[in-house]
Amino acid sequence: MGNNYSGFKSERNPVDSVSRPDCESFCDKLAARAAVLIRLPSEAEWEHACRAGTSTEYSFGNHEAELPQYAWFDGNSDKKSHPVGLKKPNPWGLYDIHGNVQEWCSGAEGVRRGGSWGHGDVGCRASVRDTNLHPSWVVNHGFRVVCWVGGSR
Numbered sequence: 001m002g003n004n005y006s007g008f009k010s011e012r013n014p015v016d017s018v019s020r021p022d023c024e025s026f027c028d029k030l031a032a033r034a035a036v037l038i039r040l041p042s043e044a045e046w047e048h049a050c051r052a053g054t055s056t057e058y059s060f061g062n063h064e065a066e067l068p069q070y071a072w073f074d075g076n077s078d079k080k081s082h083p084v085g086l087k088k089p090n091p092w093g094l095y096d097i098h099g100n101v102q103e104w105c106s107g108a109e110g111v112r113r114g115g116s117w118g119h120g121d122v123g124c125r126a127s128v129r130d131t132n133l134h135p136s137w138v139v140n141h142g143f144r145v146v147c148w149v150g151g152s153r
Contacts, residue, residue, distance in 0.1 A: 007139035012083035014096065014142040020104045023143040030145075037148040040106040043129065045146060046113045050126045052092040057125045059090035059097060064121040071099030073124050077117035081140070098124040101142030116140035 006016045018026075023040055031038040041049065056062045060070055067073060070090070072082045077099070085095045099119070102112040110132045115124030118140045122128070 005137065008081045010083060012085070013081050014084055014101045016081055016101050016142045017137050017139050018104075018141060018143065019137050020110055022137075023104050024106075026143075027145055034147075038145050040104055040143060041146045043105045043107060043111055043113065046103065046105050047126060049092065049094055050090065050097045050114065052090045052094070054091065057127070059126060060088070067098065067121050067124060071096070071115070071124050072117045073099040073115060074118055074120050079117065081117050081142075098126075101140055102130060104141065104143045112141060
């Protein structure tokens with residue numbers, strides 16, 4: 001898709017160091033190639049996917065002592081991102097929804113969700129949101145996408 005400015009380049013690591021406009025541009029280019037709708041999730045969609053039908057602090061419950069099984073955060077990350085899928089997924093099979101890189105969401109505020117390798121356990125909770133009113137290229141900022149096949153949305 002062009003240049004990769006990630007601070008931690010690896011075939012399986014999440015892309016990092018991207019601004020929200022970079023993410024939106026990627027989604028637009030990929031959607032044009034795939035002929036499907038691809039975009040950043042809204043905050044509500046992101047949290048719904050993160051919680052995976054739960055109402056607890058984390059998708060796996062309320063006990064932060066279990067976080068190392070599910071997330072790369074400041075307690076186990078060695079201050080860097082890691083290949084996706086090495087930790088346990090949430091109940092819906094989504095990997096790294098807590099930690100690894102903080103994920104951009106759509107919307108006017110520039111919200112990121114999920115915590116990152118540089119956040120503590122509280123920062124990786126499903127309800128935590130981080131706002132930034134300007135584009136940024138911070139090494140722990142990444143994204144995940146929503147892909148809509150069929151119908152219009």
